[in-house]
Amino acid sequence: MQLIRSETEAMLATSARKFFTVNSPLERVRALRDARDETGFSRELWAQMAELGWTGMLVPEEHEGMGMGMSELCVVLEEAGRALAPEPFLSTVLLSAQLIARAGTDEQKDRWLASVARGEATLALAHHERGARHARARVETTAARGEDGRWRVSGRKAQVEDGHVADALLVTARSAGAVDDPGGLCLFLVDREAPGVSVTRQRRVDERNIAIVELRDVELGDDALVGPAGAAASALEPVLDRATIGLCAEMLGSMTRAFEDTVAYLKERKQFGVPIGTFQALKHRAARLFMGLTLARSVVMAAARAADDDDASAEHVAAMASLCKARCSDCFLHVANEGVQLFGGVGMTDEYDIGLFLKRARVAEQTLGDAAWHRDRWARLIGF
């Protein structure tokens, strides 16, 4: 398995680094936050990224995408992570478009995939519910089929990434089974403006865009189903695993940036007449962080390659996703916690960027399963 970047990937990394450095300084993230911007990200930048092919990387060529793999997308996501860019990669590119591409009907694909690739449509996965913690199958939202053959969906989804602007929502709802049962889950494509849908913006510590999605007797036909009724779990699993790997690539970029900023500060800040980076207690902590980052980079690279390997089993990709997310969750938090400590008092101020990374580290840790959840799952997949 090739664990270093190909020439094309290296070139992509260089141009993505340039793009985000020029267009997405951290001030942009702050400005969006402070202005309580309604969209919460930049539609212009998203359109530019689409032109570069990034939003359609995973979209098949027949739907105007690039038909590329996770390895290439992870290169871009890592650079987005360095910039803490809030554009809707996770919600639209990694989760929703992939669900449609893998489980959707031809009509659904025609309607949405090219539009995602062009950077026009944003989509959101309305799956998580308050109280579910990390349990993937825990869904209380119900889907009842009436005598007229129409579905009525009711429930309340929380922390739906980009739910506030999404043109359509992919909603999970239960047509059968107990509340934790992976069987009995359905996936519906729902227009955000449909009667009975109400969306309320939420605010999270990292200021990424999330919303509560409330569904009250939302009436849908079979044409809204993505994949067969009751079988959504099997569509979700591989998509969640790949999205987890993508999130890890983003986290890797963020933690690398936070680390580099910290090392730069160790060289610049003086106390006792010398740079604080001369103190061995701090040197060793920095060296430990570097070790952690080195190992994290290896697993992210390997997981992306596994996701692109047609011969890899679903269990293997799932195990790699968990290996990666457990490590990245811990490592990012470690880097960010140490970063704040090594910056000293200014590390606690809103003015300094390290705090933005700490907040993002905590959110990313909790997104798509935390470290303990992934360790447990990994052990189960391996068989002990």
Next chain:
Amino acid sequence: MTDLETFRLQTRAWLEDHAPASLRDAAESRGPGGFWGGRRAKDAPADERRWLEVMAERGWTAPTWPKAYGGGGLSAAEARVVDEERRRLQMPPPLVGFGLKMIGPTLLRFGTEAQKQEHIPKIVRGEIRWCQGYSEPGSGSDLASLQTRAVLEEGEYVINGQKVWTSYADQSDWIFCLVRTDPAAKKQAGITFILFDMDQPGITVRPIPLISGASPFCEVFFENARARPENVIHEVNAGWTVAKALLQHERAWIGELFAGSVAGAREELVGLAREYLGAPEGPIPDALTRDAITRVAMEEDAFLLTLERAAQLTRAAGGRPGPESSVLKTAGTELNQERCALAVQLAGPQALGWEGPGFTDRELTLARTWLRSRGNTIEGGTTEIQLNIIAKHVLGLPD
């Protein structure tokens, strides 16, 4: 079929014909990491000697070294194929040791043509076993303060002083040694890197027992020991440069060795848990124990991937390990320590035996292996020194 695939099929066929059947599946069982060769290995089992002989004849003990010095002259990709096919047959490496992994690569880089002609073929054939004379009683981490003296008298260097912790000095034929040739110069500037034969009257070797009960390393005393000037590597008083380059090879090797000893951590630990916690199948019932095993097993996977990535990076950069080898050394050794400690914990009181009745053979290895593992973060430069190296040479933090 690509050239490489053809090469693989040829290699496979050749190995099937030449690998002694008695050694198959022996990958784990003999010697630390494999066969160490040397003059004293004449009494080694015939199959091990035979395996070495057939591989050395093709230069496949050192597959990427130039043919001119007895190496295999293979590309990195071909060498990999040889390695993979050997593993497929579950054959141990034909030869391991300080010659192949430390002094050999260093000679290829710093040696004169005559020095390479003289020493490298013997390394490839495993005729000479080497030991490393760096540390002294007063000079460990602060290696450059070493005091062993070498004085040129009548065309020969006369050496006086003491080395310590010299691994396998009692079984080695030659030593690569750091000696002080200019006591007046700044400490790094007065050191010379020199090679000499251990079989001479001026050298006394005393093994030192370790806490694990083994005694792989020795004290070495020099009393008017002799070395020839043509065995000075690089310039006189420029030995520090050579010494540091060799250490990077050493650290990269320790990383590789740990890939060998670390691989299989998961199977070992899960096996111990099943046996000693009475959980023959399914999830291990004790959640804390299961999580402890999971952490080590995940670390193992991440470490092995990192090792592989580092090897690919090194190849892409032209073949020499950089200061990043300190990351591998530190991560690999700490992982091994965690694994060994957890193995002891899983077996519980049954892991505490030293010898004698009431313990299985397997149980009797657990505590000794754990004790030996504590040295992993000391040998080859301590963890603290590795962190210093990362901070300075990788991160550029100021002194």
